[in-house]
Amino acid sequence: MKHFTSVHDVDDMNLLAASALQYKQSPFMDKSLGLHKRVGLLFMNPSMRTRISTQIAASNLGMEAIVFNVDKDGWKLELEDGAVMDGSTVEHLKDAAPVLGMYFDILCVRTFPGLTDRDEDYSEVLISKLKEYTSVPVVSLESSTLHPLQSFADMLTIKETFQETRRPKIVLTWAPHIKPIPQCVANSFAQWMNKWDDVDLVITHPEGYELATDYSKGAVIEYDRAKAFEGADYIYVKNWSSYGSYGQVLCTDNKWMPTLEDLKTTNNARLMHCLPLRRNVELSDEVLDSPYSIVTRQAGNRVWAAQAVLADILKTL
Amino acid sequence: MKHFTSVHDVDDMNLLAASALQYKQSPFMDKSLGLHKRVGLLFMNPSMRTRISTQIAASNLGMEAIVFNVDKDGWKLELEDGAVMDGSTVEHLKDAAPVLGMYFDILCVRTFPGLTDRDEDYSEVLISKLKEYTSVPVVSLESSTLHPLQSFADMLTIKETFQETRRPKIVLTWAPHIKPIPQCVANSFAQWMNKWDDVDLVITHPEGYELATDYSKGAVIEYDRAKAFEGADYIYVKNWSSYGSYGQVLCTDNKWMPTLEDLKTTNNARLMHCLPLRRNVELSDEVLDSPYSIVTRQAGNRVWAAQAVLADILKTL
Amino acid sequence: MKHFTSVHDVDDMNLLAASALQYKQSPFMDKSLGLHKRVGLLFMNPSMRTRISTQIAASNLGMEAIVFNVDKDGWKLELEDGAVMDGSTVEHLKDAAPVLGMYFDILCVRTFPGLTDRDEDYSEVLISKLKEYTSVPVVSLESSTLHPLQSFADMLTIKETFQETRRPKIVLTWAPHIKPIPQCVANSFAQWMNKWDDVDLVITHPEGYELATDYSKGAVIEYDRAKAFEGADYIYVKNWSSYGSYGQVLCTDNKWMPTLEDLKTTNNARLMHCLPLRRNVELSDEVLDSPYSIVTRQAGNRVWAAQAVLADILKTL
Numbered sequence: 001m002k003h004f005t006s007v008h009d010v011d012d013m014n015l016l017a018a019s020a021l022q023y024k025q026s027p028f029m030d031k032s033l034g035l036h037k038r039v040g041l042l043f044m045n046p047s048m049r050t051r052i053s054t055q056i057a058a059s060n061l062g063m064e065a066i067v068f069n070v071d072k073d074g075w076k077l078e079l080e081d082g083a084v085m086d087g088s089t090v091e092h093l094k095d096a097a098p099v100l101g102m103y104f105d106i107l108c109v110r111t112f113p114g115l116t117d118r119d120e121d122y123s124e125v126l127i128s129k130l131k132e133y134t135s136v137p138v139v140s141l142e143s144s145t146l147h148p149l150q151s152f153a154d155m156l157t158i159k160e161t162f163q164e165t166r167r168p169k170i171v172l173t174w175a176p177h178i179k180p181i182p183q184c185v186a187n188s189f190a191q192w193m194n195k196w197d198d199v200d201l202v203i204t205h206p207e208g209y210e211l212a213t214d215y216s217k218g219a220v221i222e223y224d225r226a227k228a229f230e231g232a233d234y235i236y237v238k239n240w241s242s243y244g245s246y247g248q249v250l251c252t253d254n255k256w257m258p259t260l261e262d263l264k265t266t267n268n269a270r271l272m273h274c275l276p277l278r279r280n281v282e283l284s285d286e287v288l289d290s291p292y293s294i295v296t297r298q299a300g301n302r303v304w305a306a307q308a309v310l311a312d313i314l315k316t317l
Numbered sequence: 318m319k320h321f322t323s324v325h326d327v328d329d330m331n332l333l334a335a336s337a338l339q340y341k342q343s344p345f346m347d348k349s350l351g352l353h354k355r356v357g358l359l360f361m362n363p364s365m366r367t368r369i370s371t372q373i374a375a376s377n378l379g380m381e382a383i384v385f386n387v388d389k390d391g392w393k394l395e396l397e398d399g400a401v402m403d404g405s406t407v408e409h410l411k412d413a414a415p416v417l418g419m420y421f422d423i424l425c426v427r428t429f430p431g432l433t434d435r436d437e438d439y440s441e442v443l444i445s446k447l448k449e450y451t452s453v454p455v456v457s458l459e460s461s462t463l464h465p466l467q468s469f470a471d472m473l474t475i476k477e478t479f480q481e482t483r484r485p486k487i488v489l490t491w492a493p494h495i496k497p498i499p500q501c502v503a504n505s506f507a508q509w510m511n512k513w514d515d516v517d518l519v520i521t522h523p524e525g526y527e528l529a530t531d532y533s534k535g536a537v538i539e540y541d542r543a544k545a546f547e548g549a550d551y552i553y554v555k556n557w558s559s560y561g562s563y564g565q566v567l568c569t570d571n572k573w574m575p576t577l578e579d580l581k582t583t584n585n586a587r588l589m590h591c592l593p594l595r596r597n598v599e600l601s602d603e604v605l606d607s608p609y610s611i612v613t614r615q616a617g618n619r620v621w622a623a624q625a626v627l628a629d630i631l632k633t634l
Numbered sequence: 635m636k637h638f639t640s641v642h643d644v645d646d647m648n649l650l651a652a653s654a655l656q657y658k659q660s661p662f663m664d665k666s667l668g669l670h671k672r673v674g675l676l677f678m679n680p681s682m683r684t685r686i687s688t689q690i691a692a693s694n695l696g697m698e699a700i701v702f703n704v705d706k707d708g709w710k711l712e713l714e715d716g717a718v719m720d721g722s723t724v725e726h727l728k729d730a731a732p733v734l735g736m737y738f739d740i741l742c743v744r745t746f747p748g749l750t751d752r753d754e755d756y757s758e759v760l761i762s763k764l765k766e767y768t769s770v771p772v773v774s775l776e777s778s779t780l781h782p783l784q785s786f787a788d789m790l791t792i793k794e795t796f797q798e799t800r801r802p803k804i805v806l807t808w809a810p811h812i813k814p815i816p817q818c819v820a821n822s823f824a825q826w827m828n829k830w831d832d833v834d835l836v837i838t839h840p841e842g843y844e845l846a847t848d849y850s851k852g853a854v855i856e857y858d859r860a861k862a863f864e865g866a867d868y869i870y871v872k873n874w875s876s877y878g879s880y881g882q883v884l885c886t887d888n889k890w891m892p893t894l895e896d897l898k899t900t901n902n903a904r905l906m907h908c909l910p911l912r913r914n915v916e917l918s919d920e921v922l923d924s925p926y927s928i929v930t931r932q933a934g935n936r937v938w939a940a941q942a943v944l945a946d947i948l949k950t951l
Contacts (some may be wrong), residue, residue, distance in 0.1 A: 028670055036345055048702065048709050052737050055700055056672065066372055068365065072389070072706070075365050084597040086495045091593035095605070095612065096365070099592065099872070102617035103369050166381065178720045219340070275733065276709070276725035280718040288729070295729065298738035345935035353662055355690065383689055385682065392682050392910070401914040403812045412922070412929065413682070416909065419934035420686050609905070 004309045005127050005140040006148050007192050013155065020308035024301070027060045031186035033314050034063030040090075040104035041067045042142065044077075044111040044126070049275060049299050050141045050149065054108060061314065070224060079125050084096075086270035093129050101134030106313055111142035111184050115247030121145060122212070137313045147184045150274050152190035153305040157298045158199065158234060161270055167200050168233035169267070174201050174205030174224060175282040176256050177239035185274050186240045186302050187215040204228035206251040212243050225256070232266040237273045237283055260286050260317075270294045319633060320445050321626045322457040323465050323630050324598070331474065337473050337625035343616070344377045350631050351380030351511050357421035358384045358458065361394075361428040366592060366619050367458045367466065371425060374623035378631065384422070388389070396442050410446050418451030423630055430499050432564030438462060454630045462529075464501045468509035469541035469589050470622040474615045475516065475551060478587055484517050485550035486584070487560040490542060491522030493573050494556035495566050503557045504532040508602050511535035521545035523568040542573070547582040552609075554590045554600055579605050587611045636950060638943045639761050639774040640782050641826050644708065647785070647789065654790050654942035656934075661694045661941070667948050673736035675701045675775065678711075678745040678760070683909060683933050684775045686784065688742060691940035700756065702941030713759050735768030740947055744877050745773035747816050749881030750903035755779060771947045781818045785826035787939040790934045792868060795904055801834050802867035803901070807859060808839030809916040811873035811888050814881050818876045819908050821849040838862035840885040840934040846877050859890070869918055869926075871907045882925070894920050904928045905935050 001009050010016055023029070039058050041051060041094060055261065056066040070077060077096060078089035085092065098298040100107055111129060113121035121144040130138050140148055162168045170193055172186060186203075190211060193201040201219040203211065210221065222228040229235065237258060242248045257280075263269055278281055319324050327333055340346070356375050358368060368384065375382040389395060394413060395406035406448040417424055426447060430438035448455050457465055461483065479485045487510055489503060503520075507528060510518040519537040520528065527538065539545040546552065554575060559565045574597075580586055588609040594600055604610065635643050644650055673692050675685060685701065692699040706710060711730060712723035719726065734741055743764060747755035755778040764772050774782055796802045804827055806820060820837075824845060827835040835853040837845065844855065856862040863869065871892060876882045891914075897903055905926040911917055921927065922943070 038376075040369070046709060048725075049733060052674070052700060052702065052734075056737060059672075059698055066369060066374055068369065078596070082597070082602060085595035085645070086598050090595070091365075092596045095592055095594065095596070098613040099366060099616040100369075102613065103620065202373060275729055277729065278719035278724070279712070279726045279729070281720050283332060285716060296732040296736065299733040303737065323830055355693075357686070373866065381693055384688060392680060395913070402912035404917050407912070408682075409913045412911065412913070415930040416683060416933040419930065420690060420937065487764075527778060582941070 001312055003131060003136060003138045004148060004190070004313065005143065006146050007151065007195050009184055011175065013192070013196060016152070016312060017156055017159055017309050019311065020152070020304040022308045023060065024304045030311055031060070031062045033311055034058065034061035037105040037314060037317065038063050038103070039063055039069065039108060040100055041065055041105040042100070042107065042109045043069045043141070044065065044071060044109070046188060047110055047141065049302050050110060053062055053302035054141060054306045056303050057310055060307050061311055063310065065302050079129060093126070094133055097130050097133035100193055101136045103315055105266045106137045106139060106310065107134065108141045109141040111143055113144035115180050115182065115241060115304070118246040139309060142184055145183070146188040147274070149302065149305050149309065150190055151188040153301040154189055154190055154236070154272060154274070154307065155196060155300060156301045157242065157294060157307055161294060162233065165184050167198055169231055170199050170201050170234040170236065171228050171232040171235045172201065172203045172210050172238065173258065174237050174251055174256060175227065175237045176254050177278065177282055180187055180241035180249055181239045183211060183240040183243055184317060186211055186238050189214045189236060189238070202228050203247050206253070206256065208244060208250040209240065210244060226265070229262060230265045232269045234268060235263065235269045235271050237271065246265055252317070257282060257284060258287055259284060260290060263287065318576060318629055320448060320455045321630065322455060322460065323463050324468065324512050329511070332452055332624050333469070333629060334473055334476055337469070337621040338477060338623045340377065341621040348371060348379045350628055351375065351378035352382045354634065355421040356380055356382050356421070356425060356627065357417055358382055359417070359424065359426040360458070361385045361386065361388060361426070364427055364458065366616050367427060370619035371458065371623045373557050374627055377590050377624050378628055379384050379410050384512045385576055396446060397434040398488060398571070399407060406488040410443070413452055414447050414450035418453045421453060423454045423456060423627065425456040428437070428460055430461035432497050432499065432558060438627060439441065456630070459501055460503065461499070462501055463505040463508070464591070465505055466500055466619065466622050466626065468505040469626070470615060470618040471506055471553070471591070472509055472513060473618045473622055474589065478611060479550065484515055486548055487516050487518050487551040487553065488517065488549040488554065488633060489520045489543050489553045490545065491526050491573060492554045492575065493571050494557050494595065494599060495527050495568055497558035498556045498567055500528060500557045500560055503528055503555050506553060507532045507536055508529055514580060519545050522571070523573065525567040526557065526627065543582070546579060546581045549586045552580065552583060552586045554588065556599055562625060574601060575600060575604055576601060577607060619627065635946055636712055637765060637772045639772060639777065640780050640946065641785065641829050647830060649944060650786070650942050651790055651793055653945065654786070654832060654938040655794060656943045657694065658938040661839065664945055665694070665696045667945055668692065668695035671697045671739040671948060671951065672737070673697055673699050673740040673742060673944065674697055674734055676734070676741065676743045677703045677775070678705060678743070679702070681744055683936050684744060687936035689895060690773060690937050691944055694941050695945055696723065696866045697944065713763060727760070728838070729763055730769055731767035735770045738770060740773060740775040740944065741768065742775045747930045749814050749875060752880040770895050773943060773947070776818055778816070779818055780822040780825070781908070782822055782937065783943065784819055786910070786943070787935040788870070788906060789826055789830060790821055790939055791906065791928060792934045793933070794809035795928060796867065801832055803865055804833050804835050804870065805862050805866040806835065806837045806870045806872065807862065807892065808843050808890060809871045809873050809892070810888050811916060814875035814883055815873045816878055817845060817874045820872050822847055823870060824849045824853055836862050838944065840887070840890065842876050842878060842884040843874065844878060845847040860899070863896060864899045867905045869897065869900060869903045869905050871905065873916055874909055875882040891916060891918060892921055893918060894924060897921070897926055903931055906932050909933050
């Protein structure tokens with residue numbers, strides 16, 4: 001593939017997953033694939049797992065990764081065409097992007113949505129302009145609306161833990177948070193699971209938290225969480241702010257925080273979360289510290305997801 | 318050479334340029350030159366191009382580069398001799414420098430002027446004390462008064478784009494900005510062009526923006542910008558604050574922002590700027606997005622400039 | 635050894651010191667020991683020497699070091715069990731640690747004490763929970779109460795500068811500072827010197843600055859500094875806040891800042907300090923710039939201390 005900014009960039013998700021799981025077995029099998037290649041990791045927003053896992057993935061492939069914290073390292077980029085830059089931005093993406101494209105063979109970028117202007121957020125201006133202004137491959141490290149490296153790692157985690165031949169029932173459940181959170185992880189997980197032929201997705205949330213249908217279509221929406229949980233093989237817990245009442249927190253009811261009791265009707269479901277999470281707000285200690293939780297394995301798989309993606313792109317260079 | 322802090326450290330600028338252009342052809346030809354050598358990149362001020370290009374240059378030579386953001390990583394250095402350090406500085410350069418000299422084979426440092434005390438800024442206290450307190454080579458990544466790695470990249474850019482045998486006419490033109498900006502890039506560019514035998518330099522700016530004669534001597538100063546632009550082969554656009562009325566902004570007239578119309582009297586001039594720049598303040602979209610602009614190529618050449626400088630120093634170690 | 639968080643983790647300090655001094659002679663002799671191994675350097679607090687020396691040590695062993703500035707990179711970790719995380723912390727160490735343990739082969743961490751709650755600081759909650767929540771080795775880059783990599787470098791510095799067969803007299807002397815400083819360096823130095831059979835330690839400080847006896851036991855406490863200095867071979871200067879009146883500054887008397895005059899009764903003592911230091915507050919220019927001072931050599935030895943520790947741990951993986 002050329003870019004990796006959503007599941008639609010992936011030709012064959014099962015093949016890509018197989019490659020990732022091979023890297024998990026033999027991290028250094030393609031150590032020379034990235035020789036003399038460089039990947040730039042641009043962060044508009046903080047990151048721990050994404051940054052470290054991508055650095056490790058690059059290094060496993062023999063590539064050099066250089067991190068640039070755009071805001072923190074003192075650079076505020078302008079994105080608007082025609083802007084008279086007499087304010088706080090010091091450089092236009094239109095000028096920075098082509099230069100970065102000369103320095104790097106692959107550009108990875110993380111940004112978050114503002115959560116105030118839905119059209120702006122959902123136009124994914126940074127990712128799309130980065131593609132426009134530079135000729136090198138662009139990889140999303142989480143964008144305004146999606147987090148494909150996370151979802152791919154989620155898919156890997158399900159693939160390697162589900163040994164039966166039937167289709168697993170996967171439930172994405174909204175959980176409470178103290179502040180408005182992007183829809184990225186939920187959108188992206190729904191998008192990946194819906195495209196994946198081998199699984200069934202149910203999404204459960206309070207009314208008003210419907211995801212954009214672009215991502216949720218194909219999934220069953222079930223407002224009754226108890227019903228959604230019945231017989232579930234995987235419970236993916238995640239908060240997001242409202243898409244309809246854009247960026248708003250409509251519910252703070254902590255009954256939406258799953259308990260061990262709630263998990264009893266599941267099929268011994270494995271519990272997932274992308275991390276970071278606020279303990280005893282989104283998820284309780286009792287659930288996280290129980291054998292249900294596979295969140296550490298899930299975060300560990302971030303390395304192999306990133307490695308398979310970078311390797312696939314490297315092969316096209 | 319031992320240090321690289323101005324054009325005067327360079328024995329033969331044409332030879333150094335030839336080396337840089339060779340690296341542009343074969344980035345990894347000296348991959349083992351820097352084996353087991355380390356370069357420390359110390360930033361008192363933010364940097365994107367300079368940091369990334371120097372990291373890449375070091376890596377191309379097989380060296381390890383370690384970045385330390387002095388202020389941001391929590392270290393405020395004292396520079397004044399005899400200071401009673403009961404204020405905000407936590408360490409004296411006199412103690413930090415010799416230690417850094419033990420850790421690194423080459424020290425690169427970036428600092429900006431305060432723009433309030435001209436004598437202090439022009440004494441280049443950080444660079445000169447770093448040379449004094451440590452025995453390793455010191456490379457300027459931009460100092461209070463100069464930016465030699467930028468000017469060397471500028472020279473490379475002119476060298477590789479000018480194919481005729483005659484001397485090109487190069488115009489350095491002041492442009493507006495919203496706040497006081499150091500004279501470094503302008504000083505340094507003037508210094509390099511004036512030392513370079515093969516080119517003619519004209520400097521144009523509003524009255525009051527005269528550069529220190531140490532740097533401008535040898536160039537024609539032309540207050541009439543239209544006249545300066547006539548027949549120019551290169552137009553280098555840059556803002557700087559006043560040297561005479563030190564650090565002040567004396568002019569905000571946006572007629573000094575070059576337009577396509579202004580470029581018509583030039584000899585199809587190539588337009589240069591060191592970046593970052595504020596669009597539609599220093600330079601308009603119409604000019605930047607036109608074929609006149611070679612700013613991306615110019616920024617790309619930062620890698621080869623840094624690589625030739627580091628290689629030259631490595632050969633002396 | 636498995637972990638390195640105090641002198642008690644070291645089997646044979648003389649053997650470890652011998653290994654460090656060998657690395658000083660041949661930095662790259664074990665270049666392949668760390669092949670395909672990764673060390674994570676987590677900083678809750680700023681660091682210059684510790685960060686750079688550990689990065690270099692890792693690289694000398696062929697390991698990759700990845701730095702993560704926990705607070706600065708936007709991550710505030712929760713340490714308290716059972717916390718309802720509806721405040722400023724975004725992730726619990728209980729969730730972050732196992733993930734970091736999947737990403738890295740060794741975890742190094744730096745934290746500082748709050749200096750308000752002695753029991754909390756002296757329980758070393760971060761280090762102990764990191765050991766509990768992850769299975770990889772943990773190395774202290776300075777903790778709430780100790781700084782073992784510094785003390786090990788101090789030991790190396792004494793070992794290589796003292797050529798006589800008798801036991802050197804080493805004096806740890808309190809010096810003034812403008813604000814409350816942790817007891818870590820003093821605690822740790824006392825702990826190492828007291829465990830080291832070959833030296834005699836005297837600690838001198840104003841009344842009220844007694845260190846916890848866990849660390850000072852074995853040393854002579856001498857309130858009369860002049861008497862302590864007599865015949866000393868090493869004077870280790872360091873400020874710390876009170877342990878008894880926890881975290882308080884009880885004395886600001888600058889007579890405790892050693893002068894050249896004060897050193898005259900010593901046995902031509904070598905003067906040590908871990909750096910950074912505030913000149914003319916903790917130590918005067920006249921002393922620091924005199925031949926008595928070996929602070930640069932001491933800081934240089936941080937590399938070899940870290941390299942010996944990492945190598946020793948790598949051999950157990």
